[in-house]
Amino acid sequence: MFESRADQVKLPGMDFQEIRDYLLSGWDRVVEHGTDVDVLAQVAVVLIGFCIAYFAQGRVQAGLKSLTGNFQPQSPFFRAIEILSGLALPLLWLIIEFVILAIFQGVGPPSVILSVTCSLLSAWILINIVTSLAENKVWARLVAICIWIITALSILELLEPTLVFLNGLAFNLGETRISMLGIAKAIVAGIVVFWITFGLSRFLEARVNKSKALTPSVQVLTSKLIRVGLVSAAILIILSNSGINITAFAVFSGALGVGIGFGLQKIVSNIISGIILLLDRSIKPGDVIEVGATYGRVHTMGARYASVITRDSMEYLIPNEDLITQQVINWSYSSKNVRLRVPIGVAYDADIPKTIALIEATAAEVSRVLKDPAPKCLMRGFGDSAIDLELRFWIADPESGCRNVSSEVLVKLWQAFKEAGVGIPFPQRDVRVEMVNQDPSHS
Structure with a gap:
């Protein structure tokens, strides 16, 4: 009923007249089949299925929530029930549409809209189940949206025309051609790469922190180097994927060095001081230190500052430079005694x-x-x-x-x-008053 137009698209480019013709032809097909009884019936079934799933999801979520009491929060069954509860609406909607699709196929009329709806819902559920296993929910949600958009365009046979259209929207910046397709690729690649990067960084940092062969300061330094290395690699991957010439950043790097020399002296000084502290192990997480009027336990050591928690549960963020240049009393440097x-x-x-x-x-x-x-x-x-x-x-x-x-x-x-019966004294003063006799001649 809806024949594909992908074969009519000419690569590698598409001008605006072709885009206009493609959109007009699509609108003509919508108008042509908009009054078709089968099409209207399928659209109505899709909307009705959504309404039923929307009003029924509350009861399903309540039933799933009652099941979580039978498992520990760390149990994989508990996590699986949580994921299913979050996907209650698309799951119910997919089940309803599958049942109706089976009925339509048994009756005989074509069911393209129902098939596309089921495919889109199945892709959304599968993508969300996979990305929900990640710890960072924000990045996982962004990755799920990007993958589903690409999958949806592929299911609707609109992926190739969309890529051609975005590639046609371009401008030149010097000798570099920047297109909307390159920007879109950079955004999608950035989301996916950073999601993988941060997940891999957390995994490696956890392994480093569990290593008993490394001291706390070396663990912190190794974790920071791993994160910086992975993020740098991710940025290079994103830039190369977007088609930007990386060598063009050489001039920018030189200007950045001049800016660091003038405007970022304190920040760079704190970063270098932090590396020195981590290498010489003079101050490490868990130490009890006293800097000026601040006395407390070193909680964490970052690239710019060290976090010191006092007995009053107040957290002081002391710049690393102060820990290098000022006198620091480390109560537990060589021994905690x-x-x-x-x-x-x-x-x-x-x-x-x-x-x-x-x-x-x-x-x-x-x-x-x-x-x-x-x-x-x-x-x-x-x-x-x-x-x-x-x-x-x-x-x-x-x-x-x-x-x-x-x-x-x-x-x-x-x-x-x-x-x-041991006495605790207090200051005492003896006061004696002497009377002086006066001379009668002066009376």
């Missing part, structure tokens, strides 16, 4: 040897205080109001905080002093 000092004052009437033993024993009772090396208390001197002591103890988890464990130790000591 950290010694803390707590000043203590006791009254002059206290038995100092017994008090020192009491302090050391009490500090050892705190769970975070290490038993080896054991806590040590020293006498520092004689103060104005108290005998000055200093408790020194070690902890192995500075990322859990230092002031909180010092507070816990002081609370324990206060309770122990109270039970043992």
Whole structure:
């Protein structure tokens, strides 16, 4: 009923008069068959099938959702049910159209529209099932749309005329011819290539991060190099596929180098500083560092900055250059064991040897205080109001905080002093008032 026009298209080019004739002939065929009872019946069946599927998809999705309770979220059956739930509308629509198509073919009238509809729905479902297995849903959706458009044009026998039409829309930029076909190829290739690139990058980064033979800093550096290499390769593939001469970017690269030298000094400095930090392993993810007034645990290290999370759950983004040029205290550089000092004052009437033993024993009772090396208390001197002591103890988890464990130790000591009768003095001042006798002659 609808004969193909692909054989009437002349390659490699098509002028606008041929395009106009092709579109007019297509419109004439639509007008010619638009009043055909068989065509109207097939269009009505397609619309009715869509309406039935649209109103029935809610119940199907609810039934599938009830089945997910029987499986774990990580189970492949759980994932399969989720995919089917998302495709409930096209699946129901396809089933209805298949049943009606079987009836039409049994009766005898031609069913081109129904066959095309079933083919388009089948392609859409299959493409969505394949792309839904990817983690990045945005890129997967873009890939599904691109592949389905190409498949739909092929099913409708419009792919070749469309390619010829897009190739005819072109302009020259210097010696380079840029056509809409080349731009479309670049867009489709970009979506597909970047989708594959990011998926492959995540897979390789996960394998690198699981490797026990590499240190955390080397893992981060390797992951960054893998991502940069794959993205660079993807860009080259897209440019070559679009027909653009890659050598034309040599001048652009030179101008970019000049721009980096003047306007991007800080950014380049941070990137180079980040590479240095990853190579010398002076700071790595998991370290507890102190930069200026910032104290916390290094969460991640990026190309431009390092993420440091404090005990208040505040995340500081410190430029890599600051970690190179400023003084940085790394509490866990070679070892996580950290010694803390707590000043203590006791009254002059206290038995100092017994008090020192009491302090050391009490500090050892705190769970975070290490038993080896054991806590040590020293006498520092004689103060104005108290005998000055200093408790020194070690902890192995500075990322859990230092002031909180010092507070816990002081609370324990206060309770122990109270039970043992050790006095904690406070500043005292003696004020004496002397009466001076006045000379009677001056009264």
